[in-house]
Amino acid sequence: MMTEPAPTAERQIPAWASTVGPGWAALLNQLHQNLAALAPDYQIDSLSSRLGGLRIHLADRFDEEGEFDGDFADRAGALTDAAEVASEKTCEQCGQSGQPHFHGDQTRTWIVTVCETCRARSRTP
Template sequence: MHDERDPSSRQLPARLRAVGPGWHRLLADLHEQLHAQHPGYQVDDLKEKFGALRIKVIGVPDTARPQVQALVADAEVQSAVTCEFCGAPARRRRRNDTCATAATPHGHGTRS
């Protein structure tokens, strides 16, 4: 459980367990960029959807929103070609009704 009064409890480092370890470096880099410019930023939502990251950031001034959205969008695009399990280059793979971004060793039994 995290302390809602502590802004860092709602930032990316505190939310890494929500997604695969292969994406943790992408999120650490995004955190560094966001925190340098907006130390009070908060993550409202962090999840995997259709084999890529989905990130919703709040707590930034309206004037900074386009810049923050661009940083978030870049991380989301990078996640779509980064293995969510190991961080290696990867591609989206489908299995039954699910989608994951996985490197070849993790994608056995799936089809693209």
């Protein structure tokens, strides 16, 4: 019987948290706790910021017999969906209530979710 390797910390949320703004840390911490309660060996395929919100993709899980764990996929998917929706209403910089805003320069434009205080702060030279 082949055993699966131990979960690697670099494939779980805490290792990816520095790739997004500090205001989303509480959202990611709660998501990590919820996912670890479902499956301590969960793994992230990717975690990023896109269009003013978090985008989280989990790796598929399989049971001891090699069968796809659909229950985990459904339950974990609901958790990641909720975190993504919450991020679109949470300031990425400070964690207060925020909303998506266009931000940019001469060469490109992107969307960030920030509160009015952090938005004003970023405009001040």
